[in-house]
Amino acid sequence: MTNYKVVEIFSSINGEGTRAGQLAVFVRMQGCNLNCTYCDTKWANEADAKFHWTSTEEILELLRSMEIKNVTITGGEPLLQEEIGELLEAMAKEENLRVEIETNGSVPLQPFAEIPNGPSFTMDYKLPGSGMEKYMLPENFAVLRAQDTVKFVVKDYEDLCRARDVIREYDLTEKCHVYLSPVYGQIELENIVNFMKDNRLNDVNMQLQMHKIIWDSEMRGV
Template identity: 45%
Template sequence: MNVVEIFQSIDGEANRAGNLTNFIRLAGCNLRCNYCDTDYALNKTDGKEMSINEIISKLDKDIKNITLTGGEPLWNEDNAKPLLKELVSNGFNVSVETNGSINLKNYIKEFPSVSFIVDYKSPSSNMEKFMDMENFNILRDIDCVKFVVGSLEDLKKMEEVIKNTNLHKAEAEIFVSPVFGEIEPKEIVEFLLKRKLVKVRVQIQMHKVIWDPMMKGV
């Protein structure tokens, strides 16, 4: 499989924000969001071809958290499943950042200990039509949903999705964060207060505050 980068840092968002983590970024994505901040990982030929053993050798074994990301790390099932099996068997705490377009039913069944951080692509991404809505009805308490919003329209869509899926009653955590530079975080907070969306947690991409927003490998 092609790997764009492997590095150690902190998780910048979602339910493990601030925790030290090994990152594995696989190449290739089936979507083209207009605010994508990892456009260097969109093509399947990006990065370097590596075996699973080579990937494992680059990890810091003292850091038990793994975030598998991309691109879209689940786009190629023939790569994703063997890698997930090996990571789990090595005792890592694995989470997967996935873009919401890949159906997760079989992944959740096969990897019950792996947590899935699922994006809902808002209207401003221009990729909303690719969302697999079943995903937002099957998430567990170890999973979470991430809405990245850039406008009031996006916030209204978030509210609609929560109310019209199992998210409003499921134990999966719900996060919302701004498209960097497109909407002020205070606008998000004001919307949540007005609509009484008490289950939604505001987050800022921590790594973009600590380092340069365009810096790789952090």
């Protein structure tokens, strides 16, 4: 059975997204292929970051024992894990789990969208402020469904403008959930609201990272 590079598994509340405020278990995988300027999990992304080899069955047994329905597979970039499809297929067979996978927008989603009863996607689209927009795969937008989410992490006015243009170009609000999420401490929240009003961004959600409000913004495992 396949083993995965797991940095941590913990329970908390979902800090963002469609199930914000609900209990969730987070399974954080090691490693990422991007290096965003504002990344808040760099400690889990490095090649030498500490991890535990953890099997599919070990993960499932732990999830069953925790008795929490919402599960978020995150990283790093979890879709880079070798044979991650095996884990997602196994999770899809668990009756009491609602699985979401957070992905950075640079990995093709199609193979994972074909998993019966598979995970929902929360996919980033990296904006200019991240320094990583050139790695985005716009073809992923065609894979997204009503249960999926595109998240735009915005750092400044340029990011807001680019997010608006991408949302409109790909008609994202007609396909899936759409969120604007501020880089913590780097953009005035009021400016995001005013931009949304000025540009009539209907069906776009502004979100705050709830876990960074409740706990110290640098705290891990929350």
